[in-house]
Amino acid sequence: MKKSCKYCAIPNRELTSKDYFDKIELWSRYVKEGLFEFKGGDTSLADLREEISREEMFAYYHYFKCDCGNYIRTGVCIRSSVPILEYINELPAEIDKDLQNLEKVSSSLNQPEIGHKLLDTEIKILKEKYNESIQNVKKISVITILIAVIALLLPIELWNIIIIPRKRLHNLPEIVEPMYENVSMIIILIIIVTLTPILTYYGFSYLIKKDLKYKDKIRGIYKIERIENLSKMVAKKLDGLDTVLHFEKNESKIKKHLFNKSKNPELLKAKSILIECSKYSRTIFKEKIIIDDK
Ligand SMILES: [Zn+2]
Numbered sequence: 001m002k003k004s005c006k007y008c009a010i011p012n013r014e015l016t017s018k019d020y021f022d023k024i025e026l027w028s029r030y031v032k033e034g035l036f037e038f039k040g041g042d043t044s045l046a047d048l049r050e051e052i053s054r055e056e057m058f059a060y061y062h063y064f065k066c067d068c069g070n071y072i073r074t075g076v077c078i079r080s081s082v083p084i085l086e087y088i089n090e091l092p093a094e095i096d097k098d099l100q101n102l103e104k105v106s107s108s109l110n111q112p113e114i115g116h117k118l119l120d121t122e123i124k125i126l127k128e129k130y131n132e133s134i135q136n137v138k139k140i141s142v143i144t145i146l147i148a149v150i151a152l153l154l155p156i157e158l159w160n161i162i163i164i165p166r167k168r169l170h171n172l173p174e175i176v177e178p179m180y181e182n183v184s185m186i187i188i189l190i191i192i193v194t195l196t197p198i199l200t201y202y203g204f205s206y207l208i209k210k211d212l213k214y215k216d217k218i219r220g221i222y223k224i225e226r227i228e229n230l231s232k233m234v235a236k237k238l239d240g241l242d243t244v245l246h247f248e249k250n251e252s253k254i255k256k257h258l259f260n261k262s263k264n265p266e267l268l269k270a271k272s273i274l275i276e277c278s279k280y281s282r283t284i285f286k287e288k289i290i291i292d293d294k
Contacts, residue, residue, distance in 0.1 A: 007035050008066035010085045020076055020083035024048060027064055027072075034116055034219045034276070039063040039071070040095050052076055063088075063095050067221070118215040118278060122285050126211050126278060133205040141197040148189040152180040207281035216279035221272045221290065223248045229261075245270055245289070252277045252284055266291055 004010065007030060011019055028045050030036035041062030043051040052060050059077040061084075066072065071091055075084035090096070118126070159175050179185050228244040235242035241258040245267065252275045259267050269291050276286040 004070060005066060005068040008068060008070050008072060015083050015085055017081060017083055020085065023085055024074065032119065035067050037065040039065055039091055063091055116217050116219055118217050126208055126283060129283065130205060130208040130212065133208060137197050137200050137205060140200050144193050144196045148193050151189060154179060204281065210280040211278040217276055218251050218279050219276045220250055221274050222250045223272050224270055227268065247273050250275060252282055254287055257289065
């Protein structure tokens, strides 16, 4: 028998139909979360229960692939109370052929991979972040306009005080005209006032907007490259965090994880980290350190 991971574990006893429906429900959720791939079968995953209850076929089979590489066959037979949940070495030829055709069609349509779409809860988080970021753009616009107006109206004497240290360095002439009569100053301020909100918008809000439009998610498992032990001095400053996991280069901003090895000794056996983030703004939804439990 193949090694299972905690996601694709199958009870090691005679199975009941409750086991079957529990696993179908769990694995359907994993498919949505991107931990499992649904490889096809006699019905779609969404219609599975309904179709089975019609009993139009003698048996219904469905195929999954777990993240750990295991292929799983599930089956119910309407004449038998014992369902099938088993690991298989490869997909049956007809399912594999269907999938290859499907992949051809979907790649020609340029569709993103199954299981790599944002969930409703994640879309909600992004919407909130988007509204927040738009508020920020507005705030920043108001603040830059205020600063520009203050700069223009600031008395000449004050300007001269501000630039005295630089004047000594560069031999700048004294300012004699008020700033609002200084054309180059006005042009500079107009550029700053226009560009600041635009750059702020494109730096973040726009990326979230793109996420909300395409709903694509990046999901990756990244290796832990090395484990670093920090010196006692450093650990003391970090409230006892004495060990660092360094992750392999990845799309998210997560590069390392600090922990205390006497509190979390299991992390010393960590092999990789699973990170899920949105494609454009790289908003992180999930980060989970994976410890090889077998
Ligand atoms: Zn697995």
